Amino acid sequence: YITKDSRYSFNHVIKVVERLRKNQNLKVLVAEDSSTSRLFIKILLEQCRFRVVEAENGQEALAKLEADPEIRMLITDHNMPLVNGYELVRMLRYNARFQDLVIIGLSAEGDNSLSAKFIKAGANDFLKKPFYHEEFHCRVIHNLEAQEMLETIRDLANLDPLTKLHNRRYLFDEGESYYSRAATADTGVVSLAMIDLDYFKAVNDTYGHMVGDDLLAVIGQEIKTAFPDVLACRFGGEEFCIVVNSDYQGEDFLVMLNGFADQVRSKEYTAAKIKITCSVGVCRQAVDSLDEAIRIADNNLYEAKRLGRDRIVS
Numbered sequence: 217y218i219t220k221d222s223r224y225s226f227n228h229v230i231k232v233v234e235r236l237r238k239n240q241n242l243k244v245l246v247a248e249d250s251s252t253s254r255l256f257i258k259i260l261l262e263q264c265r266f267r268v269v270e271a272e273n274g275q276e277a278l279a280k281l282e283a284d285p286e287i288r289m290l291i292t293d294h295n296m297p298l299v300n301g302y303e304l305v306r307m308l309r310y311n312a313r314f315q316d317l318v319i320i321g322l323s324a325e326g327d328n329s330l331s332a333k334f335i336k337a338g339a340n341d342f343l344k345k346p347f348y349h350e351e352f353h354c355r356v357i358h359n360l361e362a363q364e365m366l367e368t369i370r371d372l373a374n375l376d377p378l379t380k381l382h383n384r385r386y387l388f389d390e391g392e393s394y395y396s397r398a399a400t401a402d403t404g405v406v407s408l409a410m411i412d413l414d415y416f417k418a419v420n421d422t423y424g425h426m427v428g429d430d431l432l433a434v435i436g437q438e439i440k441t442a443f444p445d446v447l448a449c450r451f452g453g454e455e456f457c458i459v460v461n462s463d464y465q466g467e468d469f470l471v472m473l474n475g476f477a478d479q480v481r482s483k484e485y486t487a488a489k490i491k492i493t494c495s496v497g498v499c500r501q502a503v504d505s506l507d508e509a510i511r512i513a514d515n516n517l518y519e520a521k522r523l524g525r526d527r528i529v530s
């Protein structure tokens with residue numbers, strides 16, 4: 217090692233990898249047509265205890281990435297047959313699925329404009345061959361740490377810590393696109409539901425806030441399970457909002473909401489065996505904006521409460 221900077225000492229690298237590995241199995245794909253180079257990079261990565269997958273060209277790399285969602289990082293050569301490294305990066309970054317993949321480009325050839333091309337196409341970093349082992353390790357760790365931090369910050373911004381559902385901010389960031397999409401394409405009418413737990417204040421008053429929190433967390437998980445692949449969020453307090461496209465699983469949204477309400481009504485929650493119900497207001501008409509859908513669903517929710525709670529008004 218050329219420097220004694222402890223931050224990039226080998227032990228530090230191992231420590232960071234171990235920590236990163238606690239959250240996920242760190243699998244790295246090495247795309248490189250030269251078997252000697254590939255083996256060399258594989259050894260460098262295995263020194264840091266990464267799990268290494270190999271590809272001999274860009275096309276094989278793409279296929280492996282598509283088949284294996286566990287791959288967190290791609291180290292790719294530029295000059296390779298079929299699909300070169302630069303083209304590979306471009307293809308990957310066009311696909312939202314690969315937005316969190318850490319990509320490091322490598323090349324022995326080309327002038328400095330190649331690194332600019334890689335970075336512009338969306339690579340996180342670029343290394344010119346030959347490189348010092350130490351620089352390689354530093355860049356790998358640096359980029360993984362930065363990605364990890366980005367994901368942590370994104371979760372803090374978009375998720376509700378208690379229920380792990382999306383939060384209200386995320387709903388307003390993402391929900392509008394459901395309505396503009398519906399207006400431009402013929403994706404059909406978008407539906408929105410506001411779910412509010414009935415007499416929740418009484419739960420807190422009777423069992424305490426902690427138990428109330430536990431109940432909210434469980435209900436949040438149940439919403440996630442009952443309505444997979446939709447925009448579901450904790451709107452506030454004991455109120456949840458769900459936005460779905462009309463073709464959602466080909467099922468009538470109201471049938472699903474009724475099923476969910478039945479499930480909540482029939483269960484006993486937490487160690488205290490709490491019984492609870494919910495009221496739901498739905499907006500199923502064609503509207504121009506998320507705000508309008510929320511307003512209509514809210515009015516219906518108010519009506520559901522007024523009519524005696526434990527019901528769905530649409």
Ligand code: GH3
Pocket residue numbers: 378412413414415416417418420424425426427428429432452453454521525
């Ligand atoms: P309604 O049937 O009219 O909806 O009655 P409610 O008691 O559920 O409604 P209200 O809006 O009067 O009270 C909501 C309660 O939800 C009050 C508040 O203490 C509780 N609450 C809101 N957020 C949280 C939270 O994060 N944790 C806990 N434990 N309680 C919360």
Ligand code: MG
Pocket residue numbers: 248249250293294295296
């Ligand atoms: Mg090559």
Ligand code: MG
Pocket residue numbers: 412413414415416454
């Ligand atoms: Mg309530």
Ligand code: MG
Pocket residue numbers: none
């Ligand atoms: Mg109320």
Ligand code: MG
Pocket residue numbers: 412413453454455
């Ligand atoms: Mg409420």
